[in-house]
Amino acid sequence: MKRHKRHFDDDRLDRQPLERVLNQAAAQREKTPIRKQSYEASQEVQLWLREQALDASHKPPFEPSLFARHREAEWILSSLRHFYELDLISDVIGTAKSGKEATVYCCVADSRTGLDYLAAKVYRPRMFRSLSNDAIYRNNRVQRDERGRVIRDGRKRNTKQTRAKLDQVSNWISYEFQTQQRLYNAGADVPQPIAQIGNALLMSFVGTPDQPAPRLNEVRLDAEEAQRLFEQMLRNIELFLACDAIHGDLSAYNILYWEGRATIIDFAQAVDPRQSDEVYQLLERDIDRVYRYVAPYGVRADPAALAHSLWMKYLTGSLEVEV
Numbered sequence: 001m002k003r004h005k006r007h008f009d010d011d012r013l014d015r016q017p018l019e020r021v022l023n024q025a026a027a028q029r030e031k032t033p034i035r036k037q038s039y040e041a042s043q044e045v046q047l048w049l050r051e052q053a054l055d056a057s058h059k060p061p062f063e064p065s066l067f068a069r070h071r072e073a074e075w076i077l078s079s080l081r082h083f084y085e086l087d088l089i090s091d092v093i094g095t096a097k098s099g100k101e102a103t104v105y106c107c108v109a110d111s112r113t114g115l116d117y118l119a120a121k122v123y124r125p126r127m128f129r130s131l132s133n134d135a136i137y138r139n140n141r142v143q144r145d146e147r148g149r150v151i152r153d154g155r156k157r158n159t160k161q162t163r164a165k166l167d168q169v170s171n172w173i174s175y176e177f178q179t180q181q182r183l184y185n186a187g188a189d190v191p192q193p194i195a196q197i198g199n200a201l202l203m204s205f206v207g208t209p210d211q212p213a214p215r216l217n218e219v220r221l222d223a224e225e226a227q228r229l230f231e232q233m234l235r236n237i238e239l240f241l242a243c244d245a246i247h248g249d250l251s252a253y254n255i256l257y258w259e260g261r262a263t264i265i266d267f268a269q270a271v272d273p274r275q276s277d278e279v280y281q282l283l284e285r286d287i288d289r290v291y292r293y294v295a296p297y298g299v300r301a302d303p304a305a306l307a308h309s310l311w312m313k314y315l316t317g318s319l320e321v322e323v
Contacts, residue, residue, distance in 0.1 A: 062081045076105075079120075082198070093107070189262060207256070242322075242323045288303040
């Protein structure tokens, strides 16, 4: 937003009492709304974003009109500008999904990617306020500080709370990208991961700009579709295990459904089953949640038995999928 400097005519200023001029200026300021600043616009957060930045680019400024009046425009543009400078996206044309932890934007892909559209998932640092089962997730993955050192005890972390929180965000998002990349390469039904910088993930877009793929909880299936989808999800859950991963938060809310095919998203809370037997409950819950969605369509299964069978196959190295 451009700020225009107010000029006073010198002769007019001489003819008016100074008090009146000051009162007029004060009244004008009161009419001008103050732009509310979000947590993401704070000095500490912006410093963190600059640390993630690339070298200066000679490309034209990245100024998508979508964010012209957005309250968090500075934060969002700082997060997405890196993808523009890497020739991965050329514009941002819409919002596909928005939540407490992150917002997914539909981006026009740069022609050099060979794709038409990409999805940019931008996390907010406050995302960890709402993570469920946080202790289980944190205890079953390696966490590192800003220097790459393994964090042994969360209570001994950086005493600067804001900095520590941002380090945690960076670790979790990097872990999500690496997990999704590993699963995609193994043939899982997940979006193709393209890049990850700072607090943003870039991946293939499911759906169209005018109609992003809906979440599974937003669609109605027939009995045949529901049975086929449940079998597809079980194959993916088994494939995840073969890749030493459990989604950890799988439900109809993070499965996209487009043209008869499901795509699993949101791997921020994925865990490695090699780290602890505590993660078994997450495997069982993933299967149970998917089953609860398809059961009203006539699908019949025993989620607990399915989870136990997959877990035993995993422990004995006899999973039926190849990676």
